[in-house]
Amino acid sequence: MTAVTQIVSVQMPDTWRRRFIRGLLYGGDVDRAAKARARVGLAILAFVAVYSVIAIRLVMFAMVSDGRTAHRVGSGDAVATARPDILDRNGEVLATDVRVPSLYAEPRRLIDVDEAVELLTADLPDLDATELRERLSSKRGFVWLKRDVTPEQRREIYRQGLPGIGFLRENKRDYPNGPEVSHLIGHVNIDNQGIAGMEKWLDGHGLAALHMAGLATDRLQNPVQLAVDLRVQHALRDELVAARAKFKALAAAGVVLDVRTGEVVAMVSEPDYDPNNPREALEPSRINRLTTGVYEMGSTFKAFTIAMALDSGRFTLKSSFDAHGPMHVGRFLIHDFEPENRMLTIPEIFTYSSNIGAARTALAMGVDAHKAFLKKMGQLDRLRTELPESAEPIVPKHWGDLNTITIAFGHGLSVAPLQALMGVAALMNGGLLIPPTFLRRTPEDARALGKRVIKPETSEMMRYLMRLNVEKGTARKADVPGYYIGGKTGTADKVINGHYSKSSVLTDFMAVIPADQPRYLLLIMLDDPKVLPETHGFKTSGWNAVPVGGAVVARIAPLLGIRPRLDLPDADHLILASLKESR
């Protein structure tokens, strides 16, 4: 700045600037003409300054006025934040925003609080009068009185003409399918923020930030498409509700997983709740047992034990293990449910579901190998999906021989059922461990994401065993002709107060359809099913979870686009033969 004035003073040593300063400073004895000119110059300067301020303000007003009118029009609504629609894989609406009027008051502008309370409670009987009076007497500028007012009530309140009472239209989340997809999709709180399920996931992925910035007020966000198929979801839920009622089970749960992509096509955990009424979700019996609960999965874990033995290359399908029972381990006795008391080959161990055979198989591999294999299969770490709810598996702190023996047949290690399903899917799909997802995923993405955990041949052998188990083993009741189901049953004694219960069990069934070219994996789980006359006193998986699984497959396979093939040979000829050919 000083440099500039120096330059100016050098260039114009004795011109208007000097004269101007002289005019401001000098008294009456100076040249009057010079003084007058200086005054005029000063006046010009002042006017220029004032007018330029006015001009700049005018330009500013002109530029912002459009935005202001738009805001004025939109201010009657768009208070609560908007959320994107959620669609199923076929584009059916699972969750959407609807606009509903909400009642508010400006207490400062109210004239007579008593009158207002009286009139409002007359129109809205569910409003609490004392609470209303408290709110209206407060000195705040704005209070919400009631959200989601019906159109008739709104008309009545308008008619009363109370000052300081008004309506704003708010976004309200609506779930047209009710309890059908409850746990998967979650729900929102009264301020339209996701607090469970995929709704919470949405908030965690940018939506919350948009809300903070006040940008997510309009419906201009792209809908989110999930992997779930509403039709399959309904069929699964319908069968599970029926099964839960029939077997008087505490709970029933099921998942349909695409083994090639890891997409969860359906997921039901009964009892569930209606997301339109989120208060139901707080009841502890309504948790999502598939991701939030951990369970000892029972004999389905034998699939991991056998796969480990086969994948090591040390054992083949012809290897056999001593299954004379009962097996003594320390002070424990291990029994088979249907004792054979002879040497059993690996397929026999699998189809008879021999605990002793599985235990000896795991022991032959060793404790460390067993632990490492289950770790590789993702059974020892918390499984994280898009759903915010997840549970840590309960892994024994000191993993000794006894732990390996019990874990070999699915006791002593509690995992989330979805986690076990992910592991079995890897055994079926050719050996890729793909984390399950609730969003759409292409097979290419899944292959890039998947981690190879077992050899493709081992996977083929496991599929053979699964199919064999349906043809000859414990899962015979699931054999729906045409869909070539393979499956493994599991029955675990429930732990009640730290002891294994003699009377209540958890049964589960994992089915792969079709076993020769696996596309989907189904899990059915029943918590504490009761004995029925038609189950002849049994409550093992084969009598409850398995028939339910068969019924579900018969219903969902056509929806999933699986063509029935009725003239297929048995597992020995189809899967085993192709396995030998490929060697």
Add this chain to the structure above:
Amino acid sequence: MILRVLNFAVIGALVLAAAYVYRIKFDSTVQAERLAKIRSEVRRERDTIAALRDEWGRLDNPARIEALAKRFLPLKPIRPTQFDSLDQLPERPPQLVNPDSPDPIGSMIETLDEPAATTGSIDATRPVAEPPPPPAETAAAAAAEVPAVKSGRLDR
């Protein structure tokens, strides 16, 4: 003198400019209001669409459809045996009636009487029911296809 003319001209120009600016401003206000109105209309339409989609979702809910179907329709769940593939369909029966012919029964008798060969008594341009025998190459190709079809059946 010339300065005064200039002054009047400038005043005139000023008035004109003011009028013009006023008109532009007025127009733009009208446009802005129209825009705001259309925006609010669009918003309302979108909300209506959302409400209707929501209602459609409710009406289209599989549980509701199933309950209605059970009540009003004699339909039953589909069984695996009810599916079949297109190549399992029987051959289309040979067409006996030539649709273009004025005398359907006569043409049916002719088709039945006549083998594929054309005799002098029949117009050669008349469309024949059976296609002419395939040339040797296609016949060979067809023969080659036979095992493929067989293995296809085996797969099923």
